[in-house]
Amino acid sequence: MGITSKIIAERGRRQVAKQGLDPARVPPGQYLTERFPVLTYGPNPAVDLHDWSLSVSGEVEAPYSLRWDELMAMEQVTLTTDIHCVTRWSKLDTTWTGVPVGALLARARVKPSGTHVLAHCDGGYTTNLPLEALLDDDVLVAHAYDGRPLEPDHGAPLRLLVPKRYFWKSAKFLRGLEVLPADQPGFWELNGYHNDGDPWREQRHWF
Numbered sequence: 001m002g003i004t005s006k007i008i009a010e011r012g013r014r015q016v017a018k019q020g021l022d023p024a025r026v027p028p029g030q031y032l033t034e035r036f037p038v039l040t041y042g043p044n045p046a047v048d049l050h051d052w053s054l055s056v057s058g059e060v061e062a063p064y065s066l067r068w069d070e071l072m073a074m075e076q077v078t079l080t081t082d083i084h085c086v087t088r089w090s091k092l093d094t095t096w097t098g099v100p101v102g103a104l105l106a107r108a109r110v111k112p113s114g115t116h117v118l119a120h121c122d123g124g125y126t127t128n129l130p131l132e133a134l135l136d137d138d139v140l141v142a143h144a145y146d147g148r149p150l151e152p153d154h155g156a157p158l159r160l161l162v163p164k165r166y167f168w169k170s171a172k173f174l175r176g177l178e179v180l181p182a183d184q185p186g187f188w189e190l191n192g193y194h195n196d197g198d199p200w201r202e203q204r205h206w207f
């Protein structure tokens, strides 16, 4: 760990102690923020919900697309979780509503050949994850934050939420989940971010 991350880690530990929180909730090298920083590469897309769909494609028996009303008709889940950005902020107890990605993938019937998923976004952003990472209960396609529809800056109308990975894996403006027969790096993974991005192992960069 470098000197900067030591200082930040110390700051993080002091913050949790002061607030009576369990220090084990803050991954190494992270500090806590009450704000909700915005990190987007490029402009927010203009989205018309009448002309919007989410596709599930690739190594699946039954590829499909959902319109907005169809997605909203699926069983909805609200959960509270911590999020961790590679730029070192963590935010505790964030509350999200959406549909578990496991349910979306099950509906498409993933073939045995499907091992990874590339998330596709409006504007061309992509990010990759192993299939099993998306089957966790806490992984959603989320359309609401804190009981309110997502703001454009935070990925409206729909974003991925993958709390166990650094937040760049939580793709905003989500439009497609492509099941792949092999791993394929996404936008930031091609630009130096770690392929796996586990905050607990500080997998920030890989070159």
Ligand SMILES: Nc1nc2c(c(=O)[nH]1)N[C@H]1C(S)=C(S)[C@@H](COP(=O)(O)O)O[C@H]1N2
Pocket: 036, 037, 038, 039, 040, 041, 042, 085, 086, 121, 122, 123, 125, 153, 154, 155, 167, 168, 169, 170, 171, 172, 173, 174
């Ligand atoms: N489509 C898209 N999704 C994205 C990004 C992006 O640039 N485009 N940035 C990622 C990064 S690097 C982070 S840290 C989070 C930031 O989410 P927030 O702006 O809601 O905090 O979104 C991720 N999802």
Ligand SMILES: [Mo]
Pocket: 039, 085, 086, 087, 167, 168
């Ligand atoms: Mo990020």
